[in-house]
Amino acid sequence: VVAAVERRLxxxxxLRRRHVxxxxxxxxxxxxLEIVADHYFTPARRDELAVLNERFTLVPHGLELSLGSxxxxxxxxxxxxxxxxxAIDPPYxxxxxxFTRVGERRIGHLAPIPFTREALDVFVCNVARVRExxxxxxxxxxxxxPFDIPYAEFTEAEFLTLLVERTGCGLLLxxxxxxxxxxxxxxxxxACLDRYPLEAVVQCHLAGGxxxxxxxxxxxxxxxxxxxxxxFAEVCRRVPLRASIVERDEHLPAFLDxxxxxxxxxxxxxxTSA
Amino acid sequence: xxxxxxxxxxxxxFTDPEARARFAADPEAFAAHxxxxxxxxxxxxxxxxxxxxxxxxxxxxxxxxEAAGFLPRTRAALGETFxxxxxxxxxxxxxxxxxxxxxxxxxxxxxxxxxxxxxxxESVREALAWDRHELRATARxxxxxxxxxxxxESNTYGAWLKFGRTWHWQLASKRRQAGGSLARSxxxxxxxxxxxxxxxxxxxxxxRPGPR
Numbered sequence: 131v132v133a134a135v136e137r138r139l140x141x142x143x144x145l146r147r148r149h150v151x152x153x154x155x156x157x158x159x160x161x162x163l164e165i166v167a168d169h170y171f172t173p174a175r176r177d178e179l180a181v182l183n184e185r186f187t188l189v190p191h192g193l194e195l196s197l198g199s200x201x202x203x204x205x206x207x208x209x210x211x212x213x214x215x216x217a218i219d220p221p222y223x224x225x226x227x228x229f230t231r232v233g234e235r236r237i238g239h240l241a242p243i244p245f246t247r248e249a250l251d252v253f254v255c256n257v258a259r260v261r262e263x264x265x266x267x268x269x270x271x272x273x274x275x276p277f278d279i280p281y282a283e284f285t286e287a288e289f290l291t292l293l294v295e296r297t298g299c300g301l302l303l304x305x306x307x308x309x310x311x312x313x314x315x316x317x318x319x320x321a322c323l324d325r326y327p328l329e330a331v332v333q334c335h336l337a338g339g340x341x342x343x344x345x346x347x348x349x350x351x352x353x354x355x356x357x358x359x360x361x362f363a364e365v366c367r368r369v370p371l372r373a374s375i376v377e378r379d380e381h382l383p384a385f386l387d388x389x390x391x392x393x394x395x396x397x398x399x400x401x402t403s404a
Numbered sequence: 405x406x407x408x409x410x411x412x413x414x415x416x417x418f419t420d421p422e423a424r425a426r427f428a429a430d431p432e433a434f435a436a437h438x439x440x441x442x443x444x445x446x447x448x449x450x451x452x453x454x455x456x457x458x459x460x461x462x463x464x465x466x467x468x469x470e471a472a473g474f475l476p477r478t479r480a481a482l483g484e485t486f487x488x489x490x491x492x493x494x495x496x497x498x499x500x501x502x503x504x505x506x507x508x509x510x511x512x513x514x515x516x517x518x519x520x521x522x523x524x525x526e527s528v529r530e531a532l533a534w535d536r537h538e539l540r541a542t543a544r545x546x547x548x549x550x551x552x553x554x555x556x557e558s559n560t561y562g563a564w565l566k567f568g569r570t571w572h573w574q575l576a577s578k579r580r581q582a583g584g585s586l587a588r589s590x591x592x593x594x595x596x597x598x599x600x601x602x603x604x605x606x607x608x609x610x611x612r613p614g615p616r
Contacts, residue, residue, distance in 0.1 A: 200408035232408075232415040238499050239463045241414060244447065248407045276458050279410075280450035281443065342465075345458060349465065380469060 135221050135267060135300070135332050139187055139373040141396035143388060144335075146378075150178060152385035154185070159389035161396065162187040164375045167223070168194060171210040183218045189333070189373065190215055190223040194236070197256045197270075198229035198243035212263040221372075222267040222332065224302045227253070227290065244279035245289040250296070257297045269332045270294070271302035274339075274348035276314040286311075287325035300332035305362045306354070306377075310339050310346040323361055328369050334362055336395060337377040351380035354391055359398075366398045374399060410444040417448075417456045421496050424460060428453045464494035467509050474510035474539060477553070478517070481531035489517065504543075511539045530554060537564050 140161025143149060147169070153160055163182065167190040170179050182188060192211055195203050215223055228240035243249045257268065270293065272286065284292065294301060303326065312319040336359075338352030354362075354376065365371060374395040378388055413435065416423040427434040431453070435445040468490040472479055479486045493513050500508040514536045518529075530553050537549040541564040549564040 200411055229411055232412045234501075235412075235415050235419075236501060236505075237415050237419055237463070238505070239418075239459075239466050241411075241418060241459070244407070244410065246407070252407060277451070277455040279414075280447050342461070347462065347465070 135372045137221075137372070138370070138399070139189075139221065141374045141376070141392045141399060142186075143392055144191070144375050144377040145182075148382065149385060149388075150182070154181070156385070156389060157185055159386075160186065160392055162189060162373055162375075164189045164191050164224075166190075167192045167211055167214055170214055179218070187221065188218050189220050189375075190218065192223065192225040193240075194230045195225050195260065196229045196231040197225055197260070198227060198249060198253050199231055199256070200229075200249075200252050201231070201233050203256050203260060204231060208260060208263055215264050215266055220266060222269055222300070223264070224269045224271055224333065226271045226273050227293065228273045240273045240275075242273065242275040242277070242279055245282040245284040245286060247283055250284075250289065250292055253293060254296045257299060267300065267332075268297075269300035269302045270297075271304055271335065272307050272311075272326075274304070274307040274310055276311070276345050285325065287322070287327070290330075291327040294327055294330040299330075301327065301330045302333045302335060303328075303331045303365065304335035304337075304348075305365065306335065306337040306339060306348050306358050309355075309358050309361060310348045313346045319357065319361055320364070323364060328365065331365065331369050331371065333373040333375065334365060334371060334395075335375050335377055336362060336391070349380060350377045353383070353387075359394070362395070363398050363401075366401055371399055406441045406444050409438070409440050410447055413438050413440055413444065413448055418459050418463060420498055421460075424456060427456060460495060461491070463499075464491040467491075467494045467499055467506075470506040471510040471513065474507055475514065475535045477531035478514065478528070478535045481525075481528045493517075507539065507543070511536070511543070514539065527554065534562060537562065540564075541566050 142160040142162035142164060143153065144164045144166070145153065153163065163186045165179075165182070165188050169175065170190075179188075190211070192207075194207055195211060196207075197203060226240050227243065229243055230237050230240060243253070260268070270290075272290065278286070282289075290301065293299065308322055308326070309319045311317075312322045336354045337348060337350045338354050338358070339346055339348040340351055341347070362374070376388060376391045376395060382388075416438070417427045417434075418424075423434070426437075427448075431449045432445070435448045440448065465487075468487060471490065472486070475486075482489065490513055493516055494509070497512065499505050500512075502508075514532055517524075518532050518536065530551065534551045534553060537547075537551050541547040541549060544566070547564055547566040549562075551562045553560040553562075
């Protein structure tokens with residue numbers, strides 16, 4: 131997948147509806163846009179999608195394909211996702227290393243999968259099924275979760291390494307997720323980064339969270355904190371990153387402040403040797 | 405097989421407050437009742453109630469974030485209390501299934517707050533009433549409602565009159581206390597697709613603003 135995404139796309143924003151007018155007014159502020167695929171399954175936003183696809187490189191980001199689900203991926207969601215991806219023909223698309231459904235039951239959020247051989251086999255099988263419907267390259271994102279499912283047979287890094295080996299998928303490294311997961315486990319984020327299969331990283335996510343009680347929460351509610359920028363800079367030094375995306379969902383600042391974060395990510399990527 | 409059983413158990417304790425309570429009271433009995441194999445029982449027991457509560461809190465925050473766009477006036481009236489009351493309510497309720505789950509969350513929270521906050525400030529009750537009319541008018545084929553928002557210098561009145569799926573009217577009047585004049589604005593909104601359901605996963609944005 132890394133080889134398949136030949137060109138560097140640059141830095142951009144995870145698009146929310148409230149940003150649409152701003153990105154259309156300031157198109158040079160982003161090199162690409164990540165769109166939440168689920169938001170564009172209904173006809174209501176087809177026109178908006180067509181306009182965006184004409185002006186920007188779009189990368190769809192799925193939320194509920196539930197690739198880690200032992201019950202398999204939901205056929206209706208896969209159908210809608212495949213249709214969306216066929217319509218915009220992105221350089222790649224992304225989903226999470228998680229499960230969100232058990233049969234018809236939707237959890238409503240990304241849930242952690244146990245890092246076991248059985249879960250690995252299930253995930254590989256689900257990816258293979260998805261590939262029958264979607265030919266564009268898939269990259270997989272590490273999720274934020276303050277705990278691991280007990281009795282794991284692998285660490286997260288080992289699991290991800292095996293996953294990219296067996297599926298051929300690239301990685302979407304959410305630097306904030308890695309950072310907050312490490313803090314919540316009392317681990318050194320830089321040491322965690324060292325164990326990740328960085329050679330497979332195609333794209334990074336950048337976001338800021340907050341502390342709630344004893345936990346750090348990747349809430350996308352704050353600016354990207356300096357330690358996350360430092361980790362991102364380290365990733366940029368080590369791998370020829372294709373894209374980076376700034377995520378923000380709450381406490382939205384002025385668009386130009388978000389654009390400033392995108393510009394900072396772009397500048398760090400430009401320091402990378404291709 | 406063991407993964408499927410474990411994921412089913414996890415989905416249950418993450419989303420269902422009653423299942424979470426049973427798990428907290430006796431994890432072993434809860435796991436046995438679900439028929440989990442030995443390894444799944446051990447995983448669930450070792451996971452513990454703190455991790456389950458942590459995940460449930462994260463899910464409550466997400467539900468609040470996604471429902472907030474449907475409750476602009478209530479959110480403004482409650483300020484920081486909105487997050488704490490919504491998340492507290494969400495922890496005690498299961499999210500409705502289906503593509504309108506975020507709207508349903510907003511509506512159910514509104515109803516709960518309306519019924520449980522008899523003594524709350526008038527401004528909060530007015531905001532709640534307004535948001536409830538918005539939610540109900542959108543969800544129902546026929547609707548008639550009226551609400552007022554008090555301001556320091558003016559009052560805003562809203563009326564919801566809707567028949568079928570294409571008629572959805574709102575009228576707003578703003579009375580200026582000082583000048584005594586009455587400015588009216590009216591918007592015919594039915595032709596703008598406002599009676600359609602939620603997007604599958606709302607991003608908490610883009611909800612149609614009511615009359616100003």
